[in-house]
Amino acid sequence: xxxxxxxxxxxxxxxxxxxxxxxxxxxxxxxxxxxxxxxxxxxxxxxxxxxxxxxxxxxxxxxxxxxxxxxxxxxxxxxxxxxxxxxxxxxxxxxxxxxxxxxxxxxxxxxxxxxxxxxxxxxxxxxxxxxxxxxxxxxxxxxxxxxxxxxxxxxxxxxxxxxxxxxxxxxxxxxxxxxxxxxxxxxxxxxxxxxxxxxxxxxxxxxxxxxxxxxxxxxxxxxxxxxxxxxxxxxxxxxxxxxxxxxxxxxxxxxxxxxxxxxxxxxxxxxxxxxxxxxxxxxxxxxxxxxxxxxxxxxxxxxxxxxxxxxxxxxxxxxxxxxxxxxxxxxxxxxxxxxxx
Numbered sequence: 001x002x003x004x005x006x007x008x009x010x011x012x013x014x015x016x017x018x019x020x021x022x023x024x025x026x027x028x029x030x031x032x033x034x035x036x037x038x039x040x041x042x043x044x045x046x047x048x049x050x051x052x053x054x055x056x057x058x059x060x061x062x063x064x065x066x067x068x069x070x071x072x073x074x075x076x077x078x079x080x081x082x083x084x085x086x087x088x089x090x091x092x093x094x095x096x097x098x099x100x101x102x103x104x105x106x107x108x109x110x111x112x113x114x115x116x117x118x119x120x121x122x123x124x125x126x127x128x129x130x131x132x133x134x135x136x137x138x139x140x141x142x143x144x145x146x147x148x149x150x151x152x153x154x155x156x157x158x159x160x161x162x163x164x165x166x167x168x169x170x171x172x173x174x175x176x177x178x179x180x181x182x183x184x185x186x187x188x189x190x191x192x193x194x195x196x197x198x199x200x201x202x203x204x205x206x207x208x209x210x211x212x213x214x215x216x217x218x219x220x221x222x223x224x225x226x227x228x229x230x231x232x233x234x235x236x237x238x239x240x241x242x243x244x245x246x247x248x249x250x251x252x253x254x255x256x257x258x259x260x261x262x263x264x265x266x267x268x269x270x271x272x273x274x275x276x277x278x279x280x281x282x283x284x285x286x287x288x289x290x291x292x293x294x295x296x297x298x299x300x301x302x303x304x305x306x307x308x309x310x311x312x313x314x315x316x317x318x319x320x321x322x323x324x325x326x327x328x329x330x331x332x333x334x335x336x337x338x339x340x341x
Contacts, residue, residue: 044069044073046069047066047069047070047073047171048170048171050062050065050066050069051066051070051130051131051133051134051171051172052130052171052172055129055130060122060125060126063125063126063133064120064122064125067120067125067133067137070134070137070138070141070167071118071137071141073167074138074141074142074145074167075141075145077167078142078145078149103121104120104121104124105118105119105120105121105124105136105137105140106118106119107119107140107144118137118140118141118144128217129217130172131168131172131204131214131215132214132217134164134167134168134171134172134214135161135164135165135168135213135214136164137164138163138164138167138168139160139161139163139164140160142159142160142163142164143157143160146159146160161213164213165213165214168214169208172204172215173204174204174205174207174208175201175202175204175205177205177326177327179201180198180201180202180205180255180327181327181328183198183201183202183251184251184252184255184327184329187249187250187251188249192220192246195246195254196220196246198251199218199220199241199245199254199255199258200215200218202255202258202259203215203216203218203239203258203262206258206259206262206323207262209323210262210263210265210266211266212262212265212266212269215262216234216237216238216239216262216265217237217238217239218238218239218241218258219238219239219240219241220241220245220246221241221242221243221246222240222241222242222243223242223243224242231244231245231248231257232245232257232258232261233261234261234264234265234268237265237268239258239261239262239265241258245257250331252324252327252329252331252332253332255323255324255327256320256321256323256324256332257320259319259320259323259324260316260317260319260320261316263315263316263319263320264312264316267279267282267286267312267315267316268286270282271283271286278311278315281311282311282312282315284311285310285311285312286312293310293311294310294312295307295309295310305336308335308336309336309337314335314336314337317335317337317338318337318338318339318340321335321338321339321340322340324340325340
């Protein structure tokens with residue numbers, strides 16, 4: 001048995017970005033080994049409700065409780081209830097700890113309490129959407145379990161990611177293409193909240209199709225500051241939809257737009273370690289790249305053809321149009337490189 005004295009560096013698990021935090025006090029949770037047996041091999045209905053439907057309305061304390069419940073589910077699912085090997089308990093950062101560690105979450109053994117603790121930056125938890133929280137918390141819990149319970153000093157990151165993805169998709173199932181088609185057929189009868197829900201369901205389908213670890217956060221009714229020529233954009237990994245997205249009465253235009261923006265997120269993942277000429281072309285064309293070849297769209301769209309010939313825009317247009325055709329719609333204006341006339 002490996003003793004859990006060494007701290008797991010959360011930077012190896014996710015890129016930390018939030019550096020400020022609200023003051024917090026330790027929260028007490030029942031030991032994971034006391035989790036009810038019905039948690040095993042299933043997603044508890046309260047856990048599903050907290051993450052799927054209530055997350056945006058949960059207080060910070062409520063979110064910690066939900067994460068604690070998620071960790072207990074992982075504990076039970078991996079067999080820790082039988083072995084007596086516990087997953088860690090969630091606890092809020094304090095300001096001094098965030099200065100000391102600098103990560104959004106990290107794991108250590110709390111000598112004073114005699115328990116393993118997963119310290120979580122409350123500011124990160126307050127601003128992060130449910131699916132990312134599930135993916136990252138279940139992934140780190142899987143790694144910790146294998147290290148502390150199975151003595152694996154360097155747990156397989158891919159196995160942890162895939163395990164967390166399985167847990168996440170039990171809570172947020174990937175919809176079928178037929179389900180998405182039904183939403184499109186009923187689009188005219190959907191109010192704004194229902195349209196938001198349909199778009200979020202669609203984002204789960206696209207994330208699965210693209211092989212993303214989890215769907216991006218999607219924000220609605222974001223004000224356009226004038227820097228964007230379309231109806232949506234990707235900023236810091238978040239799909240931001242301007243108000244006209246929810247008032248658009250053609251669902252295929254909306255979903256093609258979402259697929260286009262999510263393809264950009266896929267491109268950003270791939271160019272971190274480009275493997276072929278296509279990905280290297282994306283990297284050279286990405287706006288943030290030094291000396292980028294990217295052509296920005298003029299305010300009057302007078303250079304639309306040149307803009308749409310950007311490597312990343314052409315690829316996103318082609319992918320999004322493929323999805324639109326898959327949904328059964330034959331509309332949409334033409335664009336450079338369009339194989340779906």
